[in-house]
Amino acid sequence: MTLFADDAATEPPSTAPSVPLARPAPSRTLAQSRAFGSSLTFLAFLAIFAGYSVWLGDRFLDPGARLLNLHQNVPVLLIALAAMITLVAGKFDLSVSSTASLTAYLAIGLRTEQGLPFWAVLVACLAVGVAVGLVNGFLVEYLSINAFIATLGSGGVILGISSVYSGGGPLIPSGPRAVPGWFDALGSFASRPPAAVVWAIAAVACAALVRLLGAVVPSRWDRTRSLAARTVAVAAAAALVVVGLDVPSWSGGVSWLTFLLLVVATAMWVLLELTAFGRGLKASGANPEAARLAGIHTRRHVLGAFVLGGVLAALAGVILAATQGSVAPDLAGAFLLPAFAAAFLSTVVFSAGAFTVWGTVIGGVFVVWVGQGLIVGGLPNTWTDIVNGAVLLIAVSLSTVVRIARR
């Protein structure tokens, strides 16, 4: 079909209407641009950290300690990504933390108790994630059970399975059937990729930033000028950060686990932004009826989101076992709320209203840092939950107020 092939021939000679129906795109000032508006929360976080730096000095600006926070929160952030992917599809998955608890048990138990080879243990754990996702997806999409209720129920069952399996007690690997050394090492903050890897990642991040800034520069600038301006800006900022925060001294301090998180997040970003599956997922979440009528297999997409969420949660559980070295009942139970908080924070960190991969990761890390800053400043550890909840509420209400005011 050649619907548009002969556009040039049939288009009226003058495409400019006699009355300028569309006013020329008004050049926006920085403060009015959409990019600025949607990164307001991000900037607010940076302002908080600047405040902390003044207040606490090196006790907050301690790269080793902050990277340790990140390392320790990798399982939470993976669960957050698991929660996010179903949220993108317009559904809820409350079973993510229970799945992680179960696979944490299996990761150690199948080795020390059942004596399976470790590769089989890993496969089994991921298979559990797939199975949980299939069950959830089936309940929600094919039996049309409300996702909230379905996953609350399946989460309960999964948690129950892990208590039955463990007999309700903790599991500490020991003796000849211990987990392999590399698995223990993976969980340790001290095992790190070479600094060059970190620099490479930083370079990619800077390139991505140069691209992103394209939304901010005045639209009347031509390509070369815009590209040059963006590169200079990013290079200057990067230089400032590298020198100001003395990056070379700690660039070797990024753990393998953190690296793994970055790889998973990048893969998810590619899936959501650059594949037809991701697009279909977003469409199904935005308006399921319209998506179905537009020819998208909404059921398959939502099912896929649940499976992916299950696999990510299973991975989080395995990694949790690696960081802890042992497992206790409902190890990941306390992660459910922070994980959902990070996922919801992503709707305000970088974008206006959409769940995003990087928003989830960065939002989750920032919340941890805000809490850590207060703890360093003398707040008792027990306040962490209050801080987390308050940060989420403040961030979300702030950006809602800003969005309404800008209408």
Place this chain on the structure above:
Amino acid sequence: MAGSAGLAPTLRIAGLGRSFGRVEVLRDIDLEIGPGEFVGLMGPNGAGKSTLIKVLDGVYPPSAGTIRLGAQQVPSLGASPLVGFIHQDLGLIDGLTVADNLRLGQSPLRLVGPVLNRPAERAAAARALAAVGLDLPVTGPVGDLSPGEKALVAIARAFARGARILFVDEATSTLPPPDAKRVVAALRAMANAGSTVVMVTHKLSEILGATGRVVLLLDGRIAADRSTTGLGRAELVRMLASHEKGAAGPAGDPRPGPADPAAGGPGRTLLRLDGAHGGRAGPVDLVVRAGEVVGLTGTPGSGLHDVGYLAHGSLRPSRGTRTLAAGVRTALVPPHRETQGGFPDLDVGVNLTVSALRRFRGAFGLLARRRERAEGQRLVTRLKVRPADVGTEFRLLSGGNKQKVIFGRALLREAGVHVLCEPTRGVDVAARAEIYALVRRLPDEHTGVLVVTSDAEDLLAVCDRLATVSDGTVSDFRPVDDLDETALEAVL
């Protein structure tokens, strides 16, 4: 109650403006509307008609200007009991009865204490309906009514609440012609009784047939404001066209003729329904062949759109069969754009390409986003979507522009069978002509079109043969060539 409270106060709007960010959607609007006037508000998609009505309602505060009701200056008209607004979704609750819907927003009639006086409420409801010429059991749920009856209930409710000035935004654009006529007649009767009515419409016949004054909004400004006495159809078209290229529209040549006259009639069968049942439709026998445009019409309550869903494949036949030729895709323009059409929070580009992503597979099976954007931008320009930017969030578009985007999505799919339900609902005169031209170019040796519409103009403009749907069954087809508008109305 209704109709007894006398004349409407005069409405004076001066220097009214409204901007969203840096974009001025309305500017320098001056209007004075007296009692008994029936004003038609026209203008191309995105001209600012709905925004004007929302500003008057108080949904958005004005950025400039004043509003006066009688002698009093008011911030908006929404708070005044004398003014009623009917937005396109009507604001009725389908699950409640007609009487309950009519009571919404009014103080309840009480028997004793909190106990409601149901009989008195029902009587009041029946009286309100009678005022708009409607005779219905008031105890039935609103969900069971036809679209036209719903619109009349909404109008009855506005007047029963005491409104003397009524704003109606495209209430007739979703109605089949007989229903639309009833609604306009009811509004005309209200105006005759001394109320003020302002009606947004894209239908020239409604402006000429019922209103006393037409206000033309262009690019956020009043471009013309004149009485309709002595105004002919041709002159009205010229008024619209003088500001807009290519707006000769349906008054010009309604049928540009088939894309390829040498094709020599319809080709192979692409889609076939045999005794198919689904929803309210059935049994349906229908064939769509390559190279033809098949029209279906009827009232929406008759299962008309269900036939469309059956043909598209989004509704599986519960009985009978649907056969699609091998390798043929279908595309759909759904009839209800607000609920079934768009993804409000995603941008226009994504909304356009979502059905055709396979066309934008690039390296490693990833989406070639630059190509996707470029193709979307091309279509936005072609269909004159405003604002002409694929990055705009869909929900910010005006009603007609949303319709253009959804139509564009179906085009991009490059399907073998296009099922177009109400393809021109709510679009302006120029866009209608553009859509007709595009539909006429669709059929070829691999492509057929099924137009499912309650708009007679669509049928005459693009269809080769047509049939009516009533009680879920499809009548015999007849060629459109030997029908004109009056003969068509007889068929309906």
